[in-house]
Amino acid sequence: MLSVAVLISGGGSNLRALLDAAADPGFPARVVVVGADREADGLAHAEEFGIPSFTVPYTRYATREDWGAEVAAQLDVWQPDLVVLSGLMRLLPAQVVARYAPRIINTHPAYLPEFPGAHGVRDALAAGVDQTGASVIVVDDGVDTGPVIAQERVPVLPGDDEHTLHERIKPIERRLLIDVVRRVATGELDLAAAALGEPAP
Known part of the structure; x- marks a missing residue:
């Protein structure tokens, strides 16, 4: 079973679609954690589905690199197989990309x-x-x-x-994202x- 972390900034419509798909027992991936760079409305989807979440407010950090280091630290707790950026309106610092590449989509x-x-x-x-x-x-x-x-x-x-x-x-x-996650999980991609x-x- 592929474990997925999702990072959002807003309403999380793609996140919701992925959570709905993953609720099917036959879907080969599960969302294990949802993170946000602000108090995003989409965190309510995680709460509804009983998915743990974290918030790393961008404005509390002096640099993008400091913010990214904390995001990576939060992700590391869950050791996701795949990280999905779902409307995250921040560019991840290079060190975070390098840490998870190529498992970030x-x-x-x-x-x-x-x-x-x-x-x-x-x-x-x-x-x-x-x-x-x-x-x-x-x-x-x-x-x-x-x-x-x-x-x-x-x-x-x-x-x-x-x-x-x-x-x-x-x-x-949404359809493309769900299909990509499925294909990664099954080894097709x-x-x-x-x-x-x-x-x-």
Whole structure:
């Protein structure tokens, strides 16, 4: 059984979807802990499912490295097989990435490498494209620059605004994330190979 830690900053909709999936006895992974960089609303999902949680408020630390060291210390307690960044709006310091690589994945509301960063949906609309997407990547030291392990296109419809487009992307993100976690758990997806740039099956 694959043990998963999830890190969030907000409402945790991807976390909720993963918790729902993992509640199925046939799903080969379990969320063992949820962490946040603030008092995030999504921590309520962990409480509902009886999952332990921790909060490491970013603003209490002098540097990103100090904050990251405490996040790593909290994760180390649980020794997760996989770390999922689910709407975590902080870039993990390099030493944290190195500690868990390649076992850290992240979702992103764009078809990477298109529109990386915190405003992928807004940037797609500003660019006037007729399609964007959702991606799951292996986390590296950059901003959404890690190897893509799953992605799918989502059309941009006439009249879309940031909210309506994002609401159509979110279900795709959730489905991709759940499938990636399942494939990692069953051995179908080798994150070490993916991190070296080998194509995901």
